[in-house]
Amino acid sequence: xxxxxxxxxxxxxxxxxxxxxxxxxxxxxxxxxxxxxxxxxxxxxxxxxxxxxxxxxxxxxxxxxxxxxxxxxxxxxxxxxxxxxxxxxxxxxxxxxxxxxxxxxxxxxxxxxxxxxxxxxxxxxxxxxxxxxxxxxxxxxxxxxxxxxxxxxxxxxxxxxxxxxxxxxxxxxxxxxxxxxxxxxxxxxxxxxxxxxxxxxxxxxxxxxxxxxxxxxxxxxxxxxxxxxxxxxxxxxxxxxxxxxxxxxxxxxxxxxxxxxxxxxxxxxxxxxxxxxxxxxxxxxxxxxxxxxxxxxxxxxxxxxxxxxxxxxxxxxxxxxxxxxxxxxxxxxxxxxxxxxxxxxxxxxxxxxxxxxxxxxxxxxxxxxxxxxxxxxxxxxxxxxxxxxxxxxxxxxxxxxxxxxxxxxxxxxxxxxxxxxxxxxxxxxxxxxxxxxxxxxxxxxxxxxxxxxxxxxxxxxxxxxxxxxxxxxxxxxxxxxxxxxxxxxxxxxxxxxxxxxxxxxxxxxxxxxxxxxxxxxxxxxxxxxxxxxxxxxxxxxxxxx
Amino acid sequence: xxxxxxxxxxxxxxxxxxxxxxxxxxxxxxxxxxxxxxxxxxxxxxxxxxxxxxxxxxxxxxxxxxxxxxxxxxxxxxxxxxxxxxxxxxxxxxxxxxxxxxxxxxxxxxxxxxxxxxxxxxxxxxxxxxxxxxxxxxxxxxxxxxxxxxxxxxxxxxxxxxxxxxxxxxxxxxxxxxxxxxxxxxxxxxxxxxxxxxxxxxxxxxxxxxxxxxxxxxxxxxxxxxxxxxxxxxxxxxxxxxxxxxxxxxxxxxxxxxxxxxxxxxxxxxxxxxxxxxxxxxxxxxxxxxxxxxxxxxxxxxxxxxxxxxxxxxxxxxxxxxxxxxxxxx
Numbered sequence: 001x002x003x004x005x006x007x008x009x010x011x012x013x014x015x016x017x018x019x020x021x022x023x024x025x026x027x028x029x030x031x032x033x034x035x036x037x038x039x040x041x042x043x044x045x046x047x048x049x050x051x052x053x054x055x056x057x058x059x060x061x062x063x064x065x066x067x068x069x070x071x072x073x074x075x076x077x078x079x080x081x082x083x084x085x086x087x088x089x090x091x092x093x094x095x096x097x098x099x100x101x102x103x104x105x106x107x108x109x110x111x112x113x114x115x116x117x118x119x120x121x122x123x124x125x126x127x128x129x130x131x132x133x134x135x136x137x138x139x140x141x142x143x144x145x146x147x148x149x150x151x152x153x154x155x156x157x158x159x160x161x162x163x164x165x166x167x168x169x170x171x172x173x174x175x176x177x178x179x180x181x182x183x184x185x186x187x188x189x190x191x192x193x194x195x196x197x198x199x200x201x202x203x204x205x206x207x208x209x210x211x212x213x214x215x216x217x218x219x220x221x222x223x224x225x226x227x228x229x230x231x232x233x234x235x236x237x238x239x240x241x242x243x244x245x246x247x248x249x250x251x252x253x254x255x256x257x258x259x260x261x262x263x264x265x266x267x268x269x270x271x272x273x274x275x276x277x278x279x280x281x282x283x284x285x286x287x288x289x290x291x292x293x294x295x296x297x298x299x300x301x302x303x304x305x306x307x308x309x310x311x312x313x314x315x316x317x318x319x320x321x322x323x324x325x326x327x328x329x330x331x332x333x334x335x336x337x338x339x340x341x342x343x344x345x346x347x348x349x350x351x352x353x354x355x356x357x358x359x360x361x362x363x364x365x366x367x368x369x370x371x372x373x374x375x376x377x378x379x380x381x382x383x384x385x386x387x388x389x390x391x392x393x394x395x396x397x398x399x400x401x402x403x404x405x406x407x408x409x410x411x412x413x414x415x416x417x418x419x420x421x422x423x424x425x426x427x428x429x430x431x432x433x434x435x436x437x438x439x440x441x442x443x444x445x446x447x448x449x450x451x452x453x454x455x456x457x458x459x460x461x462x463x464x465x466x467x468x469x470x471x472x473x474x475x476x477x478x479x480x481x482x483x484x485x486x487x488x489x490x491x492x493x494x495x496x497x498x499x500x501x502x503x504x505x506x507x508x509x510x511x512x513x514x515x516x517x518x519x520x521x522x523x524x525x526x527x528x529x530x531x532x533x534x535x536x537x538x539x540x541x542x543x544x545x
Numbered sequence: 546x547x548x549x550x551x552x553x554x555x556x557x558x559x560x561x562x563x564x565x566x567x568x569x570x571x572x573x574x575x576x577x578x579x580x581x582x583x584x585x586x587x588x589x590x591x592x593x594x595x596x597x598x599x600x601x602x603x604x605x606x607x608x609x610x611x612x613x614x615x616x617x618x619x620x621x622x623x624x625x626x627x628x629x630x631x632x633x634x635x636x637x638x639x640x641x642x643x644x645x646x647x648x649x650x651x652x653x654x655x656x657x658x659x660x661x662x663x664x665x666x667x668x669x670x671x672x673x674x675x676x677x678x679x680x681x682x683x684x685x686x687x688x689x690x691x692x693x694x695x696x697x698x699x700x701x702x703x704x705x706x707x708x709x710x711x712x713x714x715x716x717x718x719x720x721x722x723x724x725x726x727x728x729x730x731x732x733x734x735x736x737x738x739x740x741x742x743x744x745x746x747x748x749x750x751x752x753x754x755x756x757x758x759x760x761x762x763x764x765x766x767x768x769x770x771x772x773x774x775x776x777x778x779x780x781x782x783x784x785x786x787x788x789x790x791x792x793x794x795x796x797x798x799x800x801x802x803x804x805x806x807x808x809x810x811x812x813x814x815x816x817x818x819x820x821x822x823x824x825x826x827x828x829x830x831x832x833x834x835x836x837x838x839x840x841x842x843x844x845x846x847x848x849x850x851x852x853x854x855x856x857x858x859x860x861x862x863x864x865x866x867x868x869x870x871x872x873x874x875x
Contacts, residue, residue, distance in 0.1 A: 089852065383834060385871055392834065394782050459571075459640050459853050462623075533871045534588060542575040542582045542855060542875035 030285050030292075033272045037293035039193065039369060040268025044200040044362035045133075047304050048337040051312075053261055055321030057498045059247070060254035063305055069255055070262020071298045073484045074269065077439060078294050079477040080446045081270040082287030087449065087460040087474070089286065092380045093273040094442045101445040101453050104539055105525075108386055109517030114438035115377045116513045118370045119408060120429055123415025125366055129170055131163040132335060133363040137356030139334040140343040143226055144352040154334065160420050167416045174367050175409045178375075179400045189368060192361050199339075199358020200304075202351055206342045207307035215311045215345060222344045229331055233316060236331060240319035243327045247315050259484075260432050260491045260498055265301060267435070269293045274373050284463060304338075312341055371408050378404045384538050386524045428509035430500035432492040437514060440485040446478025455541070557863030558726050559583070559590040563855055564775065564827020565698065565848035568601020568642035568674060575855040575875055577682045580691045582875070588859060592725055593691060596827040596846075597698020597735040597775035599678075599705060600671040603643040604663070607634070608653050618643070640853040644670035672704055679712035686714050692725070694718045698775040698827065699737030699746040718773065720756065722763045729862055730770045732760045732821070737776040737828060738809040741789055754811035761819050769865040770821040777808040777826035778816055778838060783845035784808025785832045816841050823860065823867055833872060842867050849874070 054063045084097045092099075094114060099107020135154040142150025156162055177188050216233045223232030248254075255262075270290050309317065323330040334340055339359045343352050379401060382391040393403045418424045450457040450472040457465060457472070466473040492499035493507075500506065525535040561579045566572040573595075580590040607616040607625070614625040616634065618641075625631045631647075638645040646666060648656060656662055686693055696719040697705045709717035716723065718733035725731050734756060739747045748756075757774070764770045777783035785804040807829065816824055816838045824843035833847025833856060847856040855875045861868040 383872055389835065455853075459637065528871075531869055533869050534586065535871075537583065537586060537588060537859065537871065537873055539874050540582070540586065542578050544571045544574040544578070544853070 030289050033285055033289035034292050034296070037269045037272050037290060038296060039365065040271035041266055041293075041297055042268065042362045042366045042369075043297060043300060044196055044203075044339075044358050045366065046265045047200065047203070047301065048339050048359055048362070050261070050265060050301070051305065051308060051317050051338055052321040052324060052336045053498065054258070055314075055318035056325035057495065058254060058258035058261060059318045059322070060249065060251055061258040062250040062255055063309070064302060065250070065252070065255040066258045066262045067265065067298060067301055067305070068262075069259060070265060071294065073259060073263050073488075074266045074294050075291070076477050076480040076484060077263070078270055078290040079287070079473075080442065080481040081273045082290040083464050083474045083477060084442070084446055084449070085273045085286035085290075086284065087456055087464045092377070093270075094438055094445070095377060095380055097442055097445040097449075100456070100539055101449045102441075104535065105518060105521040106441065108381065108521045109514055110438040110441040111377055111381075112517035112520065113514045114435055115374050117431060117435035117438070118374050119411050120415055120425075120434065121431060122367060122370050122374075122408070122412040123419050124425065124429070124431070125363060125370070126167045126170055126412060126416045127163060127419050129360065129363040129367065130166045131158040133360040134166070136334045136337055136340060137360045140340050141349075141352050141356045143222065143333065144343050144347070145349050151333075164417060164420050167420070168413060170364065170367070171409050171413050171416065174371060175405055178368070178371065178405050179395060179402055189365065192365060195354070196358045196361040196365060199354045199356075199361070203339050203342045203355050203358070204304045204307060206345050206351070206355070207304070207311050210311050210345050212311055212313060215313075215341070218344050219341075223331065226333055227331055232331065236323070237316055237319040239329060239331065240322045243323065243329060245319050245322040245326075247318055257491060257495070260488055260495060263488060264432065264498075266294060266297055268369070269297060271369070271373065274376060284461065287463065308338055308341070311345070371405065371412075374408045375401055375404045378408070385528050385533055385535065386521060425500075427501050427503065427505040430492055430496075430502065430506045430510060432499040433489055433506075433510055434513060436485050436488050436492060437510065440482065440489060443478045443482035443485060446481060447475050448478075449474055556589055557861040557868050558592065558729055559588065560592045560594060560725075560771070560825075560860045560862065561590045561857055562594045562596060562773070562825045562844070562860065563846050563848075563857035564596035564825075565598040565830055565850060566595065566642070566855070567598055567700070567848070567850045568603075568639075568644065568671070569850040569853060570639040570674065570678065571853040572642075572850045572855045573599075573678045574681060576857075577685050577693070579855070579857065579875065580689070583859060589861075590859070591691065593686075593693045594731075594773055594825060595693075595695040596773050596825055597696050598700045598827060598848075599675060599695070599697060600701050601642040601644055601674070602700070603641070604667060604670065605638050605643045605645045606653050606656065607631070607645050607647045609647055609649050614647070616645070639674075641851050644674065646670065668702060668704065671702065672708060675705060675708050679708060679715060682715055683713045692716065694723070694731070694733070694773070696733050696735045696773065696775070697746065698735045699740065699744040701735070702745050720760065722760060722770075725771065725862075728766075728769050728865055729822070730764055730766065731773055732757075732764055732770060733773040734760065735775045738811065740807075750809060750811045753809055754814065757811060757815040761815065764819075764821075766865075767819050767821055769862075770819075771823045771825060771862075772816065772821045772841075773825045774809075774812050775826065776812055776828045777832070777845050778813035778824070778843060779808040779810045780806040781808060781813065781838060781843055782836045783826055783832050783834050783843055784829050786829050787831075813838065816843065822862070822865065825858065825860075835870065835872070842870065844870065844872070846872060 054066060058066065088096050088100060093111065095107045095111035098110050135158045138150045139154030142154060157166055220232050223229040229235060272286060272289055320332060320336050324336055339355045342355055346352060378387060378391050381387040382389055391404045394400060395402045464474060468476055493502045496502045528535055561583060563576055566576065576593060576595055580593055583590045605616055605618055607614050614631055616623045623634060625634055635645045656666060682693060693714060694716050695709060696717055706717065709715060718731060719735045722730050722732045736746045736748050736753060738750050738753055784806045786807045788805040820839050820841050824841055826843060826845045829845060830848035833845050836843045844858045846858045849856050857873050857875065858870060859873055860870045
C-alpha cells in the first residue's frame with residue numbers, strides 16, 4: 001500500500017499522514033467558497049441601486065455608517081452561520097442546523113420560508129432583469145451612442161406585456177441552461193461572471209478617473225441634449241427642493257434605522273452554508289470564507305461609493321433619489337442607478353456597453369444562484385420524504401434535476417406574472433421580513449446547540465467550542481444575531497418603502513408561509529407514516545455506546 | 546453459497562444499511578446499536594448491513610515532549626498538557642475516523658521519513674481498531690435476533706478479511722450470496738472499479754463484470770434478491786463525485802465543485818441485466834440518494850463519518866417487494 005502526504009503543513013507542526021484511499025477530495029477550498037459567497041450578494045447589482053436607496057429612503061443616514069453598521073450586524077450573522085456550518089458541515093443551511101438542534105419540523109419550516117423568499121425573489125428579480133436592468137442598460141447605451149432605437153427599446157420593454165414576455169424568455173433561458181448540465185452551465189456562468197465583474201471594475205475606474213466638475217459638465221451636457229434641460233445639475237437639486245426636499249444632516253439614529261439596507265447589501269455572503277457538504281476543512285474554511293466575503297464586499301462598497309459620492313455629490317444624489325421615489329417630476333430619462341451616471345461620464349461606446357451589460361448580468365446571474373439554492377433545498381426535502389420523490393428525478397444525459405428546476409421556474413413564472421399584472425406583491429411581499437424570519441429562528445439553533453446537542457458541540461472543532469467568559473461563542477453569536485434580526489424585523493415592518501408592504505396582508509402572508517411549512521411537514525409525516533416511514537427517525541440520534 | 550436459512554416475517558424484513566464508516570468508532574458503534582434503536586421506535590430491523598470501507602485514512606501523530614503532547618488536527622496545532630486532554634483528543638480522533646499515534650520526537654522523525662514504517666503503523670492501527678470494533682459488535686449482538694453483515698470495501702486492506710472471518714456473530718458476505726430469510730437473498734461484492742487513488746480492492750471493470758455474473762448465477766430468485774455492492778452503478782445519480790485535475794484536486798465551477806459520474810459500468814450493466822429487487826451501495830460519500838434502474842431500486846446511503854454522523858438507509862422488504870425505504874442520519 002502506498003502512502004501519500006497532504007496538508008502542506010509547516011515543518012514545525014506535526015504532519016497528518018493520509019493513506020491512498022478514495023473519497024479524499026471534499027475540497028471546495030477557501031478561495032472557491034469565498035467566490036461563491038461574493039456571487040451570492042451580486043456585488044454589481046447592489047452597487048448600482050444602493051445610492052438611490054440610501055438617498056431616498058435613508059437620507060439622514062451616512063452611507064458609510066450604514067455599511068459599517070451593516071458589517072457589524074452581518075459579522076454576527078456570518079459568525080452564526082459560519083460556526084454552525086463548522087459544527088455541522090452539511091449542505092442545507094438552516095434545514096440542517098435547525099433540524100438537528102431544534103426539531104426537524106422547525107428545520108423544514110425555516111428552510112421552507114427561506115426558500116419561498118427566494119422563489120418570490122426570483123419572480124421579482126426576473127421582472128427587474130427586464131424592466132430595470134435591461135431597460136436602463138439599453139437606454140443608457142442608447143443615449144451614449146445617440147441611438148434612438150435603443151432608447152425606445154428601453155422604454156418599450158418597461159411596459160407590462162413586453163416585460164412579461166421577455167421575463168418569460170429569461171426564465172426559459174435559465175431552465176435551458178440549468179438542464180444542459182453542469183459542464184455547460186459552468187462555461188456559461190464563468191464567461192458571464194467575468195464580464196459582470198469587469199463591468200463593475202470599469203464602473204469604479206470611471207468614477208475614480210473623474211472629478212465633480214467633470215461630472216457636472218457632462219451631466220449638464222447630457223441633460224441638455226436629451227431632455228432639453230439647462231444647467232441640469234443645479235436645476236435638479238432646485239426642483240427637488242421645490243418639491244419639498246431638503247438635505248438632512250446625518251445622524252447615528254438614522255443610520256441605525258437604515259439597518260435593513262446595511263444588511264441587504266450583504267445578503268448572500270453566507271450562501272456557502274447551503275453547500276457546506278462540499279467544503280474542504282469546513283471546520284475553519286466555512287467561517288473564514290464567509291467573513292472574508294463580508295470584508296471584501298464591505299471594502300469594495302466603501303471604495304466604490306466613496307468614489308461615486310465624491311464625483312456625483314451627496315446633495316445631488318439624494319435630490320435625484322427624492323424626485324424619483326417621491327414625485328412624478330423626475331427629469332432623469334432612466335432609473336438613477338450608479339452605472340447610469342458612470343455611463344454619462346464616458347463617451348467610450350465599448351465601455352458603456354460593458355457597464356450596461358454588467359448591470360444586466362448581475363441581475364441575470366443572480367437568478368441562477370437563487371434557482372440553484374431552491375432546487376438544492378427541494379432535493380433535500382424530497383430525499384427526506386417530506387416532498388414527493390419525483391422531485392429528485394434528474395435527466396438521463398446531463399443529470400440535471402429537471403423536475404425540481406421546472407417546478408421552481410414554473411412557480412417563478414406565475415409570480416412574475418403576478419408581480420407585473422397584479423398588485424399582489426404591493427400588498428404581501430416583504431422580502432426582508434420573509435427571509436429574516438429564517439435567520440432569526442436559526443439564532444436559537446446557535447444559542448442552544450452547546451446545551452441541546454452536547455455531542456455535536458463537544459465533537460466540534462476548537463473554534464466552535466471557544467468560550468468567552470465561560471459562555472460558548474456560538475451562544476453569544478446566536479444571541480446577538482437574535483437581537484439584530486429582531487431589530488431587522490422591526491425595521492422591515494416600519495420601513496415599507498424599502499422592505500415592502502407592512503399591512504395585515506403582508507403579515508398574514510409572512511405567517512402563512514411559515515405556518516404552511518409546519519403544516520406541510522406534519523402532513524408529509526402523517527402520509528409517510530402510513531407508508532411505514534417515520535420522519536421522526538430521519539435525524540434520530542443513535543447512541544454510540 | 547447459502548449461509549443462513551431464516552423464515553419470512555409477517556411484518557417484513559427490516560434492513561439497516563450503511564457504508565463507509567472509515568475508522569470512525571462513533572459511527573461503527575451507532576451501526577451496531579441501530580437495530581435496537583429503531584426497533585424501540587417501532588421500526589423492526591432484522592439485518593444490519595455495513596457495505597464496506599471500514600478502515601480509516603488518516604494518522605494523527607501526537608508528539609510526546611516531556612509531560613506535554615503536541616499534535617495537529619482540523620487545521621489547528623494542538624497542545625495537550627494533561628492526560629485528560631490527551632484522552633479527549635484521542636476520542637476526537639476516533640470520532641473523525643483518524644488514528645492517533647503517540648510518538649517521541651525521534652520516533653516521529655523516523656515515522657515521517659520512512660514510508661515502510663508508516664505502512665506498517667497504518668496497518669497495525671487499522672487492524673487494532675477493527676478488532677476492537679468487532680469485539681464490541683459480537684458482545685453487543687450476542688443473543689439477539691439480529692443478523693450482522695459486514696463486508697470490506699475497496700479501501701480496506703486484505704488483512705481485514707481474516708479479522709471479519711474470526712468475529713463471532715458477524716458474517717462477511719463479500720463475494721457470496723447469502724439468504725436473508727425464506728424470500729430474500731443477498732449478493733455482496735466489496736470491490737470497486739479503478740479509482741484515481743489505486744485502492745487495495747480496485748479492479749478493472751471487466752473483472753467486476755465477471756465476478757458479478759458469476760455471483761448472479763448463484764441467485765435462486767433474482768426478483769427478490771438484494772445486491773449489496775460497494776460501488777454504485779455508473780451514471781445513476783448515486784455516483785457523482787468531484788471531477789479531478791492532474792493534482793487530484795477538484796475542478797471548480799461557479800456553482801461549486803464540478804461533479805461527474807464515477808460509478809461502475811459493470812455494476813450498472815449487471816443490475817440492468819438481472820434486475821434484482823434492491824441495490825445497496827456506498828463508496829461515493831457525497832452522492833447519497835435513491836434511484837431506479839429499471840425495476841431495481843438503488844440506494845446510496847452516503848457517508849458523514851468524519852462528523853460522527855451515521856448515514857444509513859432503513860428498508861423494509863415484504864412479500865418480495867420494497868415496502869418502505871428511507872434515508873436516515875443518526
